[in-house]
Amino acid sequence: MIAIALSAVAPGFALLSYFYLRHELEAEPLGYVIRSFVAGAVLVFPIMFIQYAFEEEGVLTSPFWKAFVATALLEEFFKWFMIYYTIYIHKVFDDYYDGILYAVACSLGFATLENFLYLWVYDSLEIAIWRAVLPVSGHALFAVAMGFCLGRAKHSARERLWLFLAVSVATLMHGVFDYILLIEPTNKVPAVLYIVVLWMVALLLVRAANQSNRRQFK
Incomplete structure (x- = not known):
């Protein structure tokens, strides 16, 4: 059980550390980063309840509607809402990269708790590896796109x-990812290739945000 717990939380903390260290200006206050992470984790339970209600009522159950609305739009809107009202409107959010960092923190808080609950039920290290590569990293990469736009919005x-x-x-990127998994549930290759593409996009957005900071703040 300890191995499952560690494998559930390790990917989220590793990815958060990576994106935290990619910030080229002064380090953001860890308290605010942790607050974003916890805020994302808090969203798991209301979102799970709404999605469970959709399933029970037979609403939005086709692959397209489930991927793009019941999952992607629902999760990304709530994460955006939480980031906006807990971080974006405050003075600590003051440069282009802050959007990426705080969006990633919130999204990984959500993904880490979701991953822990999932692995607690299925208790499988093999599943843990796939979830680290796909859903957890996916949530971080959707958040990079969301955060890049939030950073632009601020300025x-x-x-x-x-x-x-x-x-x-973020909803579009997330929806495509979930739709691929729903129509190809046993073949992970298309999803992995999609994640690779998203990593390439995310790294370009990280570089662009840092370049904007250098032009404006240095």
């Missing part, structure tokens, strides 16, 4: 547009 005259894009782009 743009078109704030509302960037805030809308933060939700919609």
